[in-house]
Amino acid sequence: MRWTQSLIPTMKETPADAEVPSHQLMLRAGLIRQLMAGAYTYLPLGWRSVQKAAAIIREEMEWAGACELHMPALQPIELFERTGRINAFGSVLMKFDVPRGDRKVPVALGPTHEEVVTDLISRHISSYRQLPLTVYQIQTKFRNEERPRFGVLRTSEFLMKDAYSFASSLEQLNTTYDAMYDAYCRIFKRCGLEFIPVEAESGPIGGDASHEFMIPADNGEDQIVYCKKSGYAANLERAETGRKAPEISTPADAAELQKVDTPNVGSIEAVCGFLKCQPEQMIKTLIYLADEKTVAVLVRGDHEANEGKIRRALGADSVELADPETILKVTGAPVGFAGPVGLGCRIIADHDVPVIANAIAGANAADQHYTGVNVGRDYQLDQTHDLRNAAAGDPCPKSGEPMDLVHGIEVGHVFKLGTKYSESLSAMYLDEHEKRHPIIMGCYGIGVNRIVAGLAETRHDDKGLLWPISIAPYEVLIIPLKTDDEELMSAANSIYAELKEQGVDVLMDDRSARPGVKFNDADLIGIPYRIVIGGKGLKEGVAEVKARTDADAEKVPLDQVVANVTSLVSAAKEALNA
Secondary structure (H helix, E strand, O other): OEHHHOOOOOOOOOOOOOOOHHHHHHHHOOOEEEEEOOEEEEOHHHHHHHHHHHHHHHHHHHHOOOEEOOOOOEEEHHHHHHHOHHHHHHHHOEEEEEEEOOEEEEEEEOOOOHHHHHHHHHHHOOEHHHOOEEEEEEEEEEOOOOOOEOHHHEOOEEEEEEEEEEEOOHHHHHHHHHHHHHHHHHHHHHOOOOOEEEEOOOHHHOOOOEEEEEEEOOOOOEEEEEOOOOOOEEEOOOOOOOOOOOOOOOOOOOOOOEEEEOOOOOOHHHHHHHHOOOHHHEEEEEEEEEOOEEEEEEEEOOOOEOHHHHHHHHOOOOEEEOOHHHHHHHHOOOOOOOOOOOOOOEEEEEOOOOOOOOEEEEOOOOOEEEEEEOEOOOEOOOOOEOOEOOOOOOEOOOOOOEOEEEEEEEEEEEEEEEOHHHHHOOOEEEOOOOOEEEOEEEEEEEEHHHHHHHHHHHOEOOOOEOOOOOOOOOOEEEEEOOOOOHHHHHHHHHHHHHHHHOOOOEEEOOOOOOHHHHHHHHHHHOOOEEEEEOHHHHHHOEEEEEEOOOOOOEEEEHHHHHHHHHHHHHHHHHHHHO
């Protein structure tokens, strides 16, 4: 492609509303332009990178045994009602009525395709002999993002690869899950990404076991804990800690239990300010409904309770914070004054709670707290659990070493869904004994846009983008310094044509612009290899060949440039595909 035949509107200045490097650089390098909040047009350079990522995904999905299909983005709302996800998605689901004659048909723009694909399978798969099966698509998804930001990292419309597996046994599911996990590792390596697979919660999509694939990035919105020694990694929703259950006993120097007035100070911060104490001296008492039964959960005042861990500790199907009316009924006090002393419901506590000597806690009375609260004397515990979010410095559950807290960008997610959707949508199969069973499902997603944005976020310098060869819009950029010099352009065009014949993806900067403008744009758009042909070099019979990451160029004879650059491109590709 020639620059003058493409649309590459580079920008010298950084747009004021671009918050993170990927957004800034993708705008400046002419990869994207915003249409409205949460919706972007991909310009030729950006779309080429997206398509290259998609091509790698297709190759690896096929290698892993998945077959491609294409499902409609427009989906009947009735499917979401049958699975119960119309409430789980809430305002994220873009739903509206379509007029059809004298009636209105309620539909949604697909945020994902579990319902659609399960409905499809329910109509065409009926026997264990047809399983296992894995299908996938690369399709536009729609989610009403209330705060679209960070360029294409958080948008209302995005491109996603979503795959779905169907099995007749857990063994089949596990085999496919492992194949998809391995395929994801190959995809992200081939795309040139640094990534960490982390244990994760499944969230509203359903299911149990799942892993996220995270790109470590300073501006990542997700947080993960990571142990360099063991390789253990998990997001905050899922991360376990290696803390041991403490001995539960009343301290020998237990202070007297005293009730103190704390008017209008219901929050941890307000109580600390009023009583001149620290949050770690407090017991935070949270009232939950676990399968509709009230449970008090105790965590240290400076910690955050983890509902996934609470649910697993209780063996409950659902866990949610109790409403103010329930809290008043259980504790006898409004929100903010609950405590473990004299509480009449079941109590469970985090490992850190019983070791707080002479703690401060709510007194189950409005505007009152207790001081000198101690386990064994003032409240009882039989055991403790890991019930809070992990934090930096917590011991790794595998190695015992302190873990780091890392920000990351989620680029992929794999789930073991189980039978949540097949039961709701009657996707059943007959076993060898003619008995009906729900099909066991898995789900595997990749944000295709996020691969490109993640690379832009993490691979750049002060001059511009640093594309890996596999995702770069073009592999080679030819820069003739004088486009009005016929002899020079003849040499440039010859190299251009020969490289294309060799299968090299090449862009020719044929603009009649100053050399400085061309060099700055070359660095900005980040093409991996650059060939510069100038008047002086032409007389010497050489061109300058330079990798984007090299400080200096190499002078290569004109008749060897094509072989030299082709070899460089091939070696770079082999390194990524190794």
